[in-house]
Amino acid sequence: MPPARDAIVDAAQAEFLRLGYDGASIRAIARAAGVDPALVHHYFDNKADLFGEAIASPIRPDRIVAEVLKGPRADIGTGIVRILVTRLDDERAQATVLGLLRTALGHEFAARMLRQFLVREVLHRIADELGLDDGELRASFAGSQLVGLVVARYGIRIGPLAEASNEEVIARVGAVVQWHLLGDLSSGPGG
Amino acid sequence: MPPARDAIVDAAQAEFLRLGYDGASIRAIARAAGVDPALVHHYFDNKADLFGEAIASPIRPDRIVAEVLKGPRADIGTGIVRILVTRLDDERAQATVLGLLRTALGHEFAARMLRQFLVREVLHRIADELGLDDGELRASFAGSQLVGLVVARYGIRIGPLAEASNEEVIARVGAVVQWHLLGDLSSGPGG
Numbered sequence: 372m373p374p375a376r377d378a379i380v381d382a383a384q385a386e387f388l389r390l391g392y393d394g395a396s397i398r399a400i401a402r403a404a405g406v407d408p409a410l411v412h413h414y415f416d417n418k419a420d421l422f423g424e425a426i427a428s429p430i431r432p433d434r435i436v437a438e439v440l441k442g443p444r445a446d447i448g449t450g451i452v453r454i455l456v457t458r459l460d461d462e463r464a465q466a467t468v469l470g471l472l473r474t475a476l477g478h479e480f481a482a483r484m485l486r487q488f489l490v491r492e493v494l495h496r497i498a499d500e501l502g503l504d505d506g507e508l509r510a511s512f513a514g515s516q517l518v519g520l521v522v523a524r525y526g527i528r529i530g531p532l533a534e535a536s537n538e539e540v541i542a543r544v545g546a547v548v549q550w551h552l553l554g555d556l557s558s559g560p561g562g
Numbered sequence: 563m564p565p566a567r568d569a570i571v572d573a574a575q576a577e578f579l580r581l582g583y584d585g586a587s588i589r590a591i592a593r594a595a596g597v598d599p600a601l602v603h604h605y606f607d608n609k610a611d612l613f614g615e616a617i618a619s620p621i622r623p624d625r626i627v628a629e630v631l632k633g634p635r636a637d638i639g640t641g642i643v644r645i646l647v648t649r650l651d652d653e654r655a656q657a658t659v660l661g662l663l664r665t666a667l668g669h670e671f672a673a674r675m676l677r678q679f680l681v682r683e684v685l686h687r688i689a690d691e692l693g694l695d696d697g698e699l700r701a702s703f704a705g706s707q708l709v710g711l712v713v714a715r716y717g718i719r720i721g722p723l724a725e726a727s728n729e730e731v732i733a734r735v736g737a738v739v740q741w742h743l744l745g746d747l748s749s750g751p752g753g
Contacts, residue, residue, distance in 0.1 A: 523702065554751060
């Protein structure tokens with residue numbers, strides 16, 4: 372990595388820790404790194420990219436959602452789960468994601484950063500795209516199923532769930548994510 | 563607490579750590595505590611009780627499931643979620659449960675204990691009761707939604723999900739748990 376890029380990432384880590392996701396700005400990060408904001412934009416498309424790099428996340432929920440939202444609406448749930456479990460076939464990716472979750476569970480400032488990132492870059496985007504009044508709430512329920520899948524399958528590794536094939540997981544969890552996002556809540560799943 | 567009961571809990575903690583949930587026995591715990599196994603049974607109904615005490619868990623999935631399985635089958639999902647979120651109205655209970663999850667994500671021996679406990683005392687029981695071929699797999703998917711609810715609502719506290727009422731959570735997550743356990747998988751939720 373070029374030294375300027377290193378300096379930007381270091382400054383971003385410090386600013387996100389100090390101010391949270393919403394409070395940190397590209398401009399302030401550039402100032403802290405001693406570079407022009409244009410150079411930050413040269414290396415990173417946006418604040419979400421810089422955040423993903425700062426926390427070294429191998430999973431980018433904002434990008435997964437952006438990609439899946441381009442496809443057919445009926446495939447959003449399975450599409451998200453397919454990308455997630457395929458990425459998590461990599462054991463290093465598993466360890467990193469589980470480490471991030473553990474940190475968020477142990478430190479309020481980490482939870483706040485993650486929370487702000489998810490609301491700003493993931494929930495807002497899904498809600499806008501789906502055009503539903505309760506889009507952010509629906510997206511957060513869907514997110515709860517996805518976080519639980521990661522914790523139970525790759526973290527605690529509950530027997531049958533850890534041994535299930537990716538296809539089995541994509542079918543069942545994908546159907547639930549789809550229902551949380553777009554299902555008829557009056558009848559319930561399967562209703 | 564009487565000194566003998568203290569000694570039993572101390573010995574149980576050591577034995578569970580050393581041997582895991584499946585490997586530890588009431589007999590060996592009694593021996594380590596220097597008491598008769600009958601005294602262990604005097605204080606604790608079974609190994610699950612002793613484990614719940616050893617890890618100081620305010621939530622007992624085995625008891626929640628046993629209680630809900632006594633009621634109508636159609637209410638299992640909402641019943642489980644109702645008990646869970648009602649318990650977690652208590653902030654100390656939240657902190658303890660999140661601490662246990664964090665520990666399980668950071669230490670393989672803790673993950674193994676929790677995994678063995680859940681398979682033995684929760685998944686087996688649900689599978690037996692429901693009489694389905696894939697009952698344990700279904701129960702572990704349901705468990706993933708529940709774990710995710712705990713992490714996302716009480717740990718990361720994702721905005722809309724943290725602010726939702728218990729009734730809203732019970733309706734949506736209950737429907738998903740019900741579907742994971744007993745739904746028609748060929749059509750998917752809402753199908």
